[in-house]
Amino acid sequence: MTIRFLNTKDKDFEKNFSALVAVDSSVDPEITKRAEAIVEDVHKRGDEAVLEYTNRFDRMNAKCMEEFRITQEQLKNALETLPEDQKHALTVAAERIRSFHEHELGQSWSITEKDGTKLGIRYTALDSVGLYVPGGKAAYPSSVLMNAMPAHVAGVKNIVMVVPTPGGTPNQLVLAAACLAGVSTCFTIGGAQAVAALAYGTKTIPAVDKIVGPGNAYVAAAKRYVFGTVGIDMIAGPSEILVICDGKTNPDWIAMDLFSQAEHDELAQAILLTPDAEFAEAVKTSIEKQLPDMPRKGIIAASLKNRGAIIVTESVEEACRIADKIAPEHLELSVEDPEKYVDLIHHAGAMFLGAYTCEALGDYCAGPNHVLPTSRTARYSSPLGVWDFQKRTSILKVSKQGAYELGKIADVLARGEFLYAHSGSAMYRVKDLDSKDK
Amino acid sequence: MTIRFLNTKDKDFEKNFSALVAVDSSVDPEITKRAEAIVEDVHKRGDEAVLEYTNRFDRMNAKCMEEFRITQEQLKNALETLPEDQKHALTVAAERIRSFHEHELGQSWSITEKDGTKLGIRYTALDSVGLYVPGGKAAYPSSVLMNAMPAHVAGVKNIVMVVPTPGGTPNQLVLAAACLAGVSTCFTIGGAQAVAALAYGTKTIPAVDKIVGPGNAYVAAAKRYVFGTVGIDMIAGPSEILVICDGKTNPDWIAMDLFSQAEHDELAQAILLTPDAEFAEAVKTSIEKQLPDMPRKGIIAASLKNRGAIIVTESVEEACRIADKIAPEHLELSVEDPEKYVDLIHHAGAMFLGAYTCEALGDYCAGPNHVLPTSRTARYSSPLGVWDFQKRTSILKVSKQGAYELGKIADVLARGEFLYAHSGSAMYRVKDLDSKDK
Known part of the structure; x- marks a missing residue:
């Protein structure tokens, strides 16, 4: 057949x-256990542990973490020394992806009510994001563009990329894509140890607020484990x-x-x-x-x-x-x-x-992102986008008159929930205006 | 002190x-184990298991699942029979929350390029959402409004609320809030068994695509466990x-x-x-x-x-x-x-x-949502909002001319990734136009 x-x-x-489309989302508990042990070890011992695991798993022989750093110079150099057709294709792709994603930028807004009360939502970029890029055969420059560009467009200042280089040589197309997509810092480390370093920070690797990008089962298990300490994207x-x-x-x-x-x-x-x-x-x-x-x-x-x-x-x-x-x-x-x-x-x-x-x-x-919801999760989730690298803060400024009106409402509801300090807090503002005859 | x-x-x-603001996010493995066993049992045995657990944990004596159903009539009745001040306060609050959240609705957009290629993002509401509402003392009507209203504003058709009623009597303010916030269906069940019923569906409880709302440690563990089968909100x-x-x-x-x-x-x-x-x-x-x-x-x-x-x-x-x-x-x-x-x-x-x-x-x-990121997660996450109940689909329609230009770019990048069927697929479209002399 x-x-x-x-x-x-x-x-x-x-x-x-049904049998055809059944999703097997089972996770190997042995892999989870090993990945979590590595994460905890890096959490405790920092650089020292990252160095050991990287040398062991990626068959490297580095003496210190700085050997894993790839400079902006090297990223630029990778782009400039690409064969002309690849350089052109990558640049056109990067520009189209950038231009599409710029439409996704969320904008802050606010409304002002008659009594002067002002309510709104402020959009800001995340401070720092870690981007995991698989090494070896599955090192996809397109995936670097698709993961880093939305963060870059969102305005994330620190985009820290990690990419293992088993055996030693980094993929030049991947580095060139990182250059085009606005990656700030890059290290040739991978696996659960790289995820842990990004989540908790080490002396060399800066801690980030969110980790995105695909990886093998160890990487997925490590991401699941650090979720909460940092944000993560979907596990594909x-x-x-x-x-x-x-x-x-x-x-x-x-x-x-x-x-x-x-x-x-x-x-x-x-x-x-x-x-x-x-x-x-x-x-x-x-x-x-x-x-x-x-x-x-x-x-x-x-x-x-x-x-x-x-x-x-x-x-x-x-x-x-x-x-x-x-x-x-x-x-x-x-x-x-x-x-x-x-x-x-x-x-x-x-x-x-x-x-x-x-x-x-x-x-x-x-132009649209190629990181998409798999395994029937499109029922409730969405392509990776700028929205994953912006966050929102509610901003409320209630006027004196507004506090008077809303305070009475809040008071009734708070007492209905037996939360009397909530009621007291609202009523202080109501009584203040009562005493001043508004 | x-x-x-x-x-x-x-x-x-x-x-x-640092000691003051340290976050203890440890999870009791015993609770996790028990919650997961309940979820798996409900997954297997459906209504029968939900009935058993609910009778046992909530000290009920129900003969069948239908006894747990609260009708739209009952929701409406709860609102209408509230004391006037509570009815007024709840209605004003609901309307202000609705009105604020309407500003959050994401709008579909598309751009058309010179060669006719059309690219965009379509926003649609989730089909169905489960809303967990804690029972007993912590039964907060305000929390019903804050969780259900954004889903309602997003256009979610099926909002299924579960609220345990240990001992028997539902909280009338909670039911009234459900009525105002557009809840479609309501059951007086709770705990890990209710989360499982919402995630997998039973004969009586419809399966949903996402589960939101606060709960105790069992509910949190159950939500974590079913994540992937359904979406979940943050665990607060x-x-x-x-x-x-x-x-x-x-x-x-x-x-x-x-x-x-x-x-x-x-x-x-x-x-x-x-x-x-x-x-x-x-x-x-x-x-x-x-x-x-x-x-x-x-x-x-x-x-x-x-x-x-x-x-x-x-x-x-x-x-x-x-x-x-x-x-x-x-x-x-x-x-x-x-x-x-x-x-x-x-x-x-x-x-x-x-x-x-x-x-x-x-x-x-x-008006703004009161479900907010806790434990330092405001670094990368946001208040609950309409965006949590809408999802996005990328829509691409590439013109013949667009496929010719983009196909050549995709071809170079695909070969750079050793993905030759990707290249072949793009090049079929390029060659088609070549053969027709464009």
Whole structure:
């Protein structure tokens, strides 16, 4: 089997479909235990522990933490020495991402009431953010842009990036992306030890207020553990794409769109929904035709076999209803007149409309963020954005007259909750104006 | 000792201050274990388990789950039969909270580029939200308004409230608040079993997408456990107030403002910072004078003794710098010309400006939310708001010409990441236009 075939008319469709999209969010308790022990050790011993773990896990031989520091000079140099085509592509992508995210900036506002009472919300940037970037094969410069740029646009002054370099050499594209995305400080450390250093600070690594970015199971466990001491972003599950196609897109394109998700990871999920049974067959044939030529064919084949599916539906509308149950991370609406269907989908991380909008454009350079809610969490969460790096403070200034009116209301409600000091505090302000005859 | 005195000039100030504001976020593993067992049992056995636990823990004797349902009729009736002053106060508070939160509604937007490419963010409300309301003594109608109204304003269709009624009788003010705040469905269940029912759904209790609202240690542990299956709000620590006063506010008012936080809980924290040493003494004297008359004097005395402080500073500016390190949940700037100092404070959940703006007004009826980040989390998090009940979807529609230009960029970056199907997917769109000579 290359990829499983389902039809919504099959009598066991519901059962098979549920099994297909079931999310395994179980966590290995052994990994959690080891990650937490590392975090606590770094919390206690600081730099010394970070140095030891980094030398051990990343096969390094550093004498002191300063050897892990990458200077702004080095970041700039990485950008400037890139091959021209990469430098151009990265710069265009960075500018498009910056420009899109600038629209997301929250603005402070306030209202003034008739009696002079002023109420509002102030937006400010977080002071400092840690950005975890995986090392080795999965070192993705696009991920640096997507995680750091929203923080940069929000106005975060200290963006501290950590990226392990197992064996030694940093990825030049990653450093160049860091340069373009406004990273302030960079260290070649990783794993649970890097997360701990960012959460608690060490002599060399500054403590941050929030840690974002993807990582392996140890990194995820460490992030979960330090949550509360610092903020964290979502802990991502395997990536998913769901393609709805009316049968009018070239089947080779659709097969390749499914591959582009499947090639990430054997656990990644790629699903096609189409009302056109012949088209479904054509995509399957194309998969079989194109797969042998793909450099990552082993991963793609495993992903499609284990978690992929082509589902024949009654209609595009039925496909949309099914998509909405899945709440996919990525949804391609590869149909004519896609706007007709957009509002049928309530839950999706990102929607790609029309045959020309393949997910890969969004992954790299269209502008919107590629860090999206996985594992059905699009029901309640959102793409990473500037909003994740701004915080809000309520600001209240109640006038004398306002305090008189509101104080009487607060007094009644406070007594209803048996909170008499709340009542007393409000009533001092009321009585003050009473005594002055207002 | 009624309340400790510190002075920023003391040579051991830093040490004493750090000890004062240290946050104990440890979790009792025994409670966690028991809560998780209850959640798993409800996940497996549904209504049957909820019924058993509720009868056992809340001393009820219900035969079926329907006995726990509170109808819309009952909510309306609770509001209509309230004493007139309470009905008026609750209605005014609800309307002010609604009106303030309407300003927070996020709006969808999109931009269209020259080549017709359209990019944007769509805001939609969550489908369904669970609201946990503590029962017994800590049944706070104001908390119902503050948690449910932002969801209601966001447009959440199903707001499912759970409130335990140990012994039997529901709090009429709580039900009336639920009526005003747009609660759709209500059940008199609580504890870890109610959280589990909301997260997984049972035959009687509908599954929701996010659970918000305060609760005891079991509720917090259950929320932490189901996070990922559903969204959750922050897990709140003890409440805190920090008052900065220039010495020109009536010391009785300030003492009562400190009481209004201290009366919540023996772990609540109330701190006064003032550059006026005589005023500091006057507040202490007022505390001693007013305390014996307070109905909750035992709790207030314990809170002030264990976690309270009056700190004499060099200046209001120094007080602001210290406040910023604490990142308090509530900050009263009880000074003349408070606007002068607002921007010195980067981290606070809510700021109350001027002697007339006591925290109690914000707790009940000014309009901004009273669910605020505790335990220094104001460094990276925000008051509860409409934004917590809206989610965002990126929407991309790339034109043919856009796909041609962006495809070439994506191709370079994808190959730089060794993701050849990403490249292939983008290049199919590029080649299509090439073959048509654009």
